Amino acid sequence: MPMTPPSDPHKAVRDTAASPPPAQQHLTRWMAGAFALGWLVLWFFGLDMRALTEPDEARYAEVAREMFVSGNWLTPKLDGFNFFDKPALQYWATSIFYNLFGVHAWTARLWVALTAMTTIAVTGWAGKRLFGVATGWMAAIVLGSTLLFFAGGHINSMDMSVAAFMSIAICMFLVANFDPQAVSRRVWLNLAGWASLALAVLSKGLIGLVFPALTLMAFMLWERDWSSLRHMTMGWGLALLVVIAAPWFIAISLRHTEFFNYFFIKQEFTRFLVNKYDRYQPWWFFLAITLAGLFPWVAFLPFSRAGWRELGSRKAAERFLLCWVAVILVFFSVSHSKLPLYILPIFPALALLIAHRISALSSGTLARRLLWISALALAAMLAALTVRPSTRHLSQHTHLHPALLWLATGLGLLAVVAALCALMLKRRWPPVAAISLLGACTLVVWQMLFAGNAPLAKNLSAEPVAELMRPHLRKDTEVFTVRAYQRGLSFYLQRLITVVDEQPDDIRPGISSRPNGVITDLHTFENRWRMTRSAMAVIDPHLLPELESAQLPMIIVGRAPSGLVIMRPPLPARPSP
Structure with missing residues (x-):
């Protein structure tokens, strides 16, 4: 079946006779607008509540900060070392936000939050054009309140932006080719999709x-x-993609001849083919992540082969969405490099499929599924409460306690609201209202979880080390990390760090671009420390006896979760002539 709209109106994707009544029949325009505004506020709330965690959040925030400070928009750098792991689009955007609003944790996360919110809006628009107003509204609600998509939109990583632009492109292509009313604008919609793919490549x-x-x-x-x-x-479309995406790749390849081999060969292919980066997981890893990440809407997935077969037998747009899900799920499942957020691109497609399925369910069936969600939330709440006491005697898990308590509280709230939504359907409330209420409640729960996670996030960040160092720093103070490298320390101190006796994977390829930023052994570090008038370091606590036995002049400033902070004692004042 070609991607042109079917000539028979009964076979059209937007079969309004089979669609539920539009959402406008149940929600007035001002109520829908107020709900959307509240969702926006809640989505962007709390971006600054958590410290930037190591390594990814801190790394990408610092690369953008160095680009902002240096004005070098071509070459990404991490702690002054050339950093070619990822293209530059997110660094450019974050640098602009730093320039507009200052260098903060929330401005470092703003790009991923914006791209995620844009994807929610475009997914809702595509659902409206393909399946009707109610389905579009519910698709946006479902996508924005799934656990993994919410997490991806509030964690500073590259995975959300590439997922967002790929998903936006797919939505553009779907509407251009499956919406009968979009035929006259097909070329422009397709070109918008190609432009989005160019941004995904960047x-x-x-x-x-x-x-x-x-x-x-x-x-x-x-x-x-x-x-x-x-x-x-x-x-x-291909011409537009090349015009947008190619210039940066060409320019950086001409400026740095090692870029092509490192980025396209090692980063793009080796990670997929070779288990070299400690990211191996079993083949079913992403299937489990997808099911957990879809919570609470996982209850609306088909539970039988016949249910999935029915999805594939109805409309071409749904078959395309199923192909999108299957291709990415299979690709990453056979890959040797697996991290949870890699699977984000399938979530907009799943949200559209789930929303379309919800719109086809009877009120009774929908109410039963909502009760299943209530039961799942209660079970998860009990699990969180059970884990909390079992970890209270383990000091390394101390900061899990408030997070688990917040999670249990939120899940209890979700269980009550899901049951209330089922009751609303029994009282003949429209499904859109019940789904909207459940989605808003779920968004609140995830915000509660992330807020409760703030103490743990701080323990996993460089912020405590920076807080210990900051009162003692001078402009000429040299800062070292001794077997305790933290990408975020440069971000929080707003200065470059000298790395001692370690070469992490993300800076090793770029060491030649800043050779004086690395000290390869402790003996050289000790000599440099003695010769420096003002110095501070965060060290692996296990090194303290060795440094004390070497009689290294130092004062212990304090302990942080990630290391011990020391400083060089002030040198005696020089006698006056």
Whole structure:
């Protein structure tokens, strides 16, 4: 079946006769607007409540800070070392936010929060155009309140931005090719999709182009029809993609000849093929992450093969979404590099499928699924309360206690609200109202979880070390990390760090760009420390006896979760002539 809209209106994707009544029949415009405004406020609330955790959040925040300070928008740097792991789009955006609002944890996270919120809006728009107003509204609610998508939109990583731009592109292509009313604007929608793919490539590399291409190929094989390629505005689209994405890659490859091999070969292919980066997980890892990350909406997935077969037998747009989910899930499941947020790109597609499925359920069936959610939330609450006492005697888990308590409280609230939503349906309230209430409550629960997680996040960040150092720093103070490297220390101290006796994976390839920023052994460090008039360091606590036996002049400033902070005693004042 080609991607052109079917001529028979009964086969059209937007079959309004089969759709539920529009959301406007149940929610007035001002109520919908007030709900959306409240959602926006709640979504961006708390971006500054947590410290930037190691290593990813702190790393990307610091690379953007150095770009902002130096004005070098071509070469990303981490602690002064060339850092070629990822393209520059997120660094550019975050640098602009630093310039507008200052260097803070919340401005470091603002780009991922914005791209996630944009994806929620575009997913809702696509759902409205493809399946009707109510389905579009519910798709946005479902996506914005799933656990993993919320987490991805509030953790500073590259995974959300590439997922966002790929998903936006897919939504544009879906509407352009499956919405009968979009035929006259197909070219412009396709070009918007190609531009979004270019931004995906600038976010994380070729993966932003590979997934959509594999999905399109899988869909055409399923449909046994290759004519879909004629409706993608392929020529102009590829030209637009090259114009947007290629200049930075060309410029940095000309400036740094080692970039091409490191980025395209080692980062793009080796990570997928080789278990070299301590990211190996079993094949079912992403299946488990997807099911857990969809909470609470996982209850609306089909629970049988027949249910999934029914999804694939209805409409071409749904089959395309299923291909999108399957391609990414299989790709990452066979990969040797697995981290939870990698799977984010499938969540907008799953949200559309779930919302369309909800709109087709009877009120009785929908109420039963909501009661299942209530039961799941209660079970999770009991698990959180059970884990909390079992960890109270383990000092390393001390800061888990408030997070688990907040989580248990939130899950209890969610269980009550899900049961209330089921009762609303029994009282003939519209499904859109029940889903909206449950989605808003779920968003509150995830914010409660992240707020309760603030003490743990601080323990996993460089902020405590920076707080100990800051009162003693002078402009000429040299700061060292001795087997205790933290990417966020440069961010919080607003200065570069000298790394001692270790070469972490993310700075090792760029050491030649700042050779004086690394000291390879303790003996050299001790000599440099003695010669420096003002110095501070965070050290691995296990090194303290060795440094004391070497009679290193030092004062212990304090202990932080990530290391011991020491400073060089002031040198005696020079006698006056």
